[in-house]
Amino acid sequence: MSAKNVTVRYFAVLRDRRGLGEETLSTESDTVGDFIRELVVRYRLDLAPALIRAAQDGSFVDDSTPIRDGAQIVLVPPVAGG
């Protein structure tokens, strides 16, 4: 395992719960799925990790995708309002 630096953007309810829209982080997580779980616990995002989708460098990816050092990650929860 090696630390990777990533920029994370939080959308909708995740932004509310994180209290900010964007940050740069260092993570030891290997995959996108691990990274989501790590952030949910660390920042009390209060959403089942299975409900959060991640885009890496402009494309939605599945949870098994390796995290790329220097990646731009967008975390997207379900959004309900209309």
Add this chain to the structure above:
Amino acid sequence: MFQLSHEPLIPWPVASDSAGGFVTFEGKVRNHANLRQVLRLEYEAYDDLAISEGEKLVAEAVERYRLESATVVHRVGLLEVGETAVIIQTAAAHRREAFAGCEWILDQLKHRVPIWKKEYYADGDSGWVGADAPGPNPELEAQLTQRQRRLAEIGDDGQVRLKAARVLVVGTGGLAAGCLPYLAAAGVGQLGLIDDDLVDLSNLHRQILFTVEDVGRLKVERAAQFVNRLNPTVEVHRHAERLTEVNADRFVASYDWIVDGSDNLPTKFLLNEACRRHGKPLVTASVHGFEGQLLTVQPDGPCLRCLFPTAPASRCVGTCAENGILGVVPGILGMLQANEVLKGILGYGELLSHRTLLLDLRSGETMSLSRTANPGCPVCGGGTDISDPCEVASMSEAHARLGVFIVVDVREPDEEPTISCDHVRLPFSTLDDLPEGNLVVVCETGTRSLRVAARCLAGGRTNVVSLRGGVASLAEYEPR
């Protein structure tokens, strides 16, 4: 005098020293027509024309029957069985003229005044009866759409395609407020509106099809009126009901494009499935605070559940009422939805069928994230439908999943009433450690309790669930 009224009609007192005969006729909605059971009626009028024609008719009756006065008030909008549709009142020196004049007005009214009647039947069907519905008006249409037909991408051919198109807008709230006016103005031939909700003052900051005067009225009715004022040539179908698993297929099958303007995830998912079954394209959008998200689902492209294969509990991200919403956000997203539909019908540009558009109205920034079909999608792939692991729908489901458990109430100390079964009270705002063992967490609505359960799950604890529906769902629970 001739008037139209959106409000229930009540006969008014009459007085005149010189008249000896007063006739008041009340026409009411009855529960059957042509051997079919009728549930309600709907009257729609071209207001200005109806009033000017009605005034002429009343003047003619006064002249013809030497009436001292004649007054007609006709209801418009949705009427239930038993409600008064029209009141005609005549006054004359003698009873004979008063009766005859009243009856003549009633007969003439149906033929001469442009008020249309729609009957809603018990079998779910409905239809316009009597006079024809607002008819084609090619000249008006041509003038209304003149500037857009100048675009090479549209032209006369495109306008014909728009006229032939049928678009269903589910929900007539904030997204529809952005979407509907532009679809109508562009000359979409038929618009279907579904919503069982009534206008509330708290809607108006974003649902700008409505005014303060509309509070308490059916949204579909007022939205339809807005649309027909903007473009009288659009045929509007109003469905004052909720979209359900029972009626979704019928609605979706009858339209060419579906716009999701709903405010909840179950409806969005229901539409996604129904559109997939019927091969109909869907434009879905949702909003949160200052942000919005938009995507188009093509019958052969990635769907909404490709993105969210696990069905979230409906309260997992709260509602507009809980989170708050800036009015322009659904307005802008709704306009973008209209643009997607127009793109689809006219064939210009590129649909958001393989991307999701995210908008942040604080910064004005947009992100367009590409997405692909998910082989594990429960709707269009081979996956099974898994629901949010953090929630149970009932106490019996909690028993089935956990066996023995402790109930934890996370409402704040000032929230009442206290629940009657054995429980532990740990307010959400100060919540830190939870008891060991199996837990069923409850709150008022099921939103905060779901957060607690999700927090536990993320921390590796799988024996904590939230009760859907909050304390109300505890009511039927009898501890053993």
